[in-house]
Amino acid sequence: MRVKGSRALLESLKREGVDTIFGYPGGAVIPIYDMIYQFPDIRHILVRHEQGAGHMAEGYALATGKVGVCLATSGPGATNLVTPLADAMMDSVPLVAITGQVRSNLIGTDAFQEADITGITMPITKHNWLVRDVTQLPEIVAEAFHIARSGRPGPVLIDIPRDIAEAEFEYTPVESVDIPTFKPTTRGHSVQIKRAAEFIADAKKPILYVGGGANHAYAYKEVRELAEKINTPVTTTLKGLGAFPETHPLSLGMLGMHGTAYANYAVSECDLLIAVGARFDDRVTGKVAEWVPNAKIIHIDIDPAEIGKVLLADVPIVGDVKAILTELNKVVKAKMHPEWVSQINKLKQDFPLHYPNDGVLHGQYVIEQIGEVSDHKAICVTDVGQHQMWAAQFFKCEMPRQFVTSGGLGTMGFGLPAAIGAQFGAPDKTVFCVTGDGSIQMCIQELMVATIYKLPIKICILNNQFLGMVRQWQELFQGNRYSSVDMEAAPDFVKLAEAYGAHAIRCFNPSGVRAALEEAMSITDRPTVLDFRISKEENVYPMIPSGGTIHQMVVQRPPDMVPLDSYIASEMYMGEDDQAAPAEEEKETVPVPRAQ
């Protein structure tokens, strides 16, 4: 069949099962958009900024497990995809980005809207292509999807010059892909799996450390089976949240810089660390050399380059996490660790997550209520900052792919578009977007998309009128010098939301939170923006300072005038007096409730 490149592109996308594309048109992609117009099976979501398209595709991919697709024009359209691509690369999100390019004969001439996007995105994609010959287009699309979803998932980019999209050629669909240089290992080495089982048999204080790889691999059941069979507490990374139910008695919640104190203590004491699809990120380990001083390490990961990158593993197993755990569960012997588990339960009792109960509205309370009002079944999409850490601590995920967040890159502005993408991918689920007054303003224009498509997303702005996480660091480490973090001058989020056609609620008091959330739950034909005016200077605790160790963990706000380093948790853990939560002295800074 003789067709244009643009038709071959759309046919190829259809063959890959693409039903939704997030994109924005422009000169170089006009031929592709003309063809989209003729493909009713493929829904095109017109975003308001290409960055939104990229994050929507990410949210869609993270919520569904399918490959997300975004489309942008050449030059500025393409460069606006750079942040989502870098984000997807860090968090292993399967993404296919398609960009237009200037006509082939103009490439390299600094033509209008020309940018070397394949050059720019080389380090932030798994692979990318500049299509130079239209006959190769079908094969490139097939390879792109194969690479994006296989092995360790990740983003790819296809750059298509305008003349290639317009060129006619004899199109034959690609039936199968074979890339000799890309053969990811999926099955774990059986000898290594047996060795892992032996290490597990010998361990007295094992910990499962579960990362985003377990979510990507849908290894939820397998993780749970292993944990229960060998009676081993489970801590997850930020990206691993949902891979093990946080309501489970063996759950330790999240570990790391803002992880639970008990997860971090447990990890520091363990004698066997079973890493499952996790990459020993610096926000998890702090000072690597002192992180798990007494532990042997079993490291299960699909990416061989992650093995030994940060810490040497005693038993490395490369392959698909789900496949490996299935095999491991067959050979591992059931075990009980009553002493270890009771030691950990004691830690849980001694160092629970907590926040001041002082009648002031705190972000943590809002998150707890979101969890309750949605029966912990909602998809929780976050932005980046304090609200993100509170969501990770207090939402209590129960299901895989329930927690959608920007982990590795830490992209403010991710939340709203990702929530939109997640809702498109999972139309039957309740989607909450937990964001901050800083983050929401980075991609707020996408609210229009949520309104147009009647997406009932609940956008909860934890508004402390600060760039709270930076302010927290400035408070703790820069002597309260609050440099450029004041966000008091902000739009009226309620009016702004209404201008976009969304429902809007403002809330000042803990007593109003539940009603506000229930009102939002009752709105099903448009997004709801909830402006929660939370206490201005609440911090995220526990906290292990960057590059620090468990001994520097601060579990709660020190009383005024007490230097930080004299209030570190280890002293409390060593049995110093059990200091009660200090009274918050920030009444004056809390916004005065106003009539709505």
Next chain:
Amino acid sequence: MTQTQQHTISVLVENKPGVLARVALLFSRRGYNIESLAVSITENPKISRMTVVVNGDEQEVEQITKQLHKLIDVSKVQDYIDVPIIARELALIKVNAEVNNRTAILQLVEIFRGRVIDMSDKTFVIEVTGGNDKIDALEKLLEPYGIRELVRTGRIAMARGIRGM
């Protein structure tokens, strides 16, 4: 921590546009220092071969080879640290050769089994091949005469015997 050693790594890559950029970017982005890099065609027209020389301990170089493997256009990576290899480099050296110095320079070239491949009334161009040490040594000996220009190909290497990549 194991000790830092010089590693010679051969990399087979698809002969496609941008491959060199991908490999070079990987090295710069991950902070690995390249001592030398040589790229050429091979017996297979679809495949190019890069020879990379890097300094690092075992763990660093293992990480480099793994990251190289992750590039889609890379088909094979071989670290020759434990393999007997033949390694060669070619240098062209343009050196001042006044009439009264010529005999001495020619002797040096002879000893190093190089060749004079061009001359003018004031200069020789010397071609020499060998390991880096040998070329370094000749370079040092020629320095007093005044080296006007020097270019080296970087190391290329191959395993000894029947063993392929």
